Amino acid sequence: MTPAVLATTQAVPTRQPTEVQTGPSARAGDAPVVVRAEGLGKRFRIYGTPLDRAWEWFGRRQRAGKPLHTDFWAVRDVSFEVRRGECLGIIGPNGSGKSTLLKMIAGAMRPTEGRFEVDGMVLSLLELGAGLNPMLTGRANIVSAATLLGFPASFARDKIEEIESFAELGEFFDRPVNMYSSGMRVRLAFSMFACFRPEVFIVDEALSVGDVFFQQKCAARIRELMASGMTMIFVSHDQGAVLSLCTRAIVMNHGRPIFQGGPDEAVSRYLASLSGNKWGPRLAPPPPAAAASPADDALAQTIIKHDITAARRAQRHGTGELAIVAARVLDPRGRDSMAVQVGEKLTIQVLLEARDQIEAPRAGIRVFDRFNSMIFAAGTFQLGHQLPPMKPGDRVVVVFTLTMDVQPDRYTFGLGAGEPVAGDINAGIAHDRVDRLGPIHVEISPTTVRPFYGAARLPLSAVHHACQPSGVHA
Numbered sequence: 001m002t003p004a005v006l007a008t009t010q011a012v013p014t015r016q017p018t019e020v021q022t023g024p025s026a027r028a029g030d031a032p033v034v035v036r037a038e039g040l041g042k043r044f045r046i047y048g049t050p051l052d053r054a055w056e057w058f059g060r061r062q063r064a065g066k067p068l069h070t071d072f073w074a075v076r077d078v079s080f081e082v083r084r085g086e087c088l089g090i091i092g093p094n095g096s097g098k099s100t101l102l103k104m105i106a107g108a109m110r111p112t113e114g115r116f117e118v119d120g121m122v123l124s125l126l127e128l129g130a131g132l133n134p135m136l137t138g139r140a141n142i143v144s145a146a147t148l149l150g151f152p153a154s155f156a157r158d159k160i161e162e163i164e165s166f167a168e169l170g171e172f173f174d175r176p177v178n179m180y181s182s183g184m185r186v187r188l189a190f191s192m193f194a195c196f197r198p199e200v201f202i203v204d205e206a207l208s209v210g211d212v213f214f215q216q217k218c219a220a221r222i223r224e225l226m227a228s229g230m231t232m233i234f235v236s237h238d239q240g241a242v243l244s245l246c247t248r249a250i251v252m253n254h255g256r257p258i259f260q261g262g263p264d265e266a267v268s269r270y271l272a273s274l275s276g277n278k279w280g281p282r283l284a285p286p287p288p289a290a291a292a293s294p295a296d297d298a299l300a301q302t303i304i305k306h307d308i309t310a311a312r313r314a315q316r317h318g319t320g321e322l323a324i325v326a327a328r329v330l331d332p333r334g335r336d337s338m339a340v341q342v343g344e345k346l347t348i349q350v351l352l353e354a355r356d357q358i359e360a361p362r363a364g365i366r367v368f369d370r371f372n373s374m375i376f377a378a379g380t381f382q383l384g385h386q387l388p389p390m391k392p393g394d395r396v397v398v399v400f401t402l403t404m405d406v407q408p409d410r411y412t413f414g415l416g417a418g419e420p421v422a423g424d425i426n427a428g429i430a431h432d433r434v435d436r437l438g439p440i441h442v443e444i445s446p447t448t449v450r451p452f453y454g455a456a457r458l459p460l461s462a463v464h465h466a467c468q469p470s471g472v473h474a
Contacts, residue, residue: 040079097254137177204234268435306328348365
């Protein structure tokens, strides 16, 4: 293992750290910490003209009574730990400091403040084709990169065949890189680094490049490397990749972390930041008994009695103006059960209560597989079902009927309540979201013919037309 990389900077004025909301996350047990960052920040100086920079070099600090530069903090107050075998995702809107943060961790950029430690061999894929010599062939670039990374020449020769097979570049593998498309460059770079098997792999958006088949191959290799103990930090706008690969995630906004925790809640908060929604504190489950009132009908009382949202493992967050008071799940026989056969229906009853005036309330459901990949999400808006406006204290029961046309397995789900935002028909404010509910057990009898194979059943029909043998005419 290579020596730890340690970066420190000059002293800076003492400040109060930014409050970062945190949530539960899946941790890699008692595995050792491989990457640690404490109060990382990066400041850039912005000059009005190139001449101002030159004047500052000569010791001048002002021109016409004004400073020669202004300070811009691209990243500030970032602290986290990543353990061996974990995958940390960093998400946020463009310009939020994600790539700058990765460059500091990779050692490509010196932080202005704070410190970080990386214990292990680090390989970073920060930009498309970065580090590749455009005049060399793909094969020669692998040998060159291995040498620069300190590997013996025999190591590169032993890995050439594996890298060539993984990259699937065909005859271009022995052609100069300046003939490659951007997708081919990232294929070569990712294949090279993945086959070198680093202890810490840092990736910036590279997994979103290339065709779907190569992306699937990359995801499978990452899972294989993580199972063997590799640690990964990556930036992505692909919410599916964050949910399926990450054990934790950080949401960045305006250069600062606004949340650290589980990937499901991180994605929710990222989407909220895009729509301008300001998240409130994490919500505690409403007390079932106290929430009931004499005016509640029998259905609401029954849902409260059989509530599933108070489960210990459930996570909830949101602004709180529209609350999920309780929810109940029924199987096709009307029992409180989440075990069904493939193709059977589950009934989900959701009791909502307005804590503020809600003009256009919405409710929805999200379903996740055992890899935490979201396989389905929809709600009243997608179904064209408009809920009535609600004033404080109003309650409504939304009943979803969900056909589990998915492969036999275990699934989790989440419930959401919110309302739309102006200017974006597909965006909304999440007033209450309850995640990590379930599990739903989808089974199939060994004597039943499987109606489909794969993750889910898609609408499919078939017809046939009889063909006469060649040369035969009616």
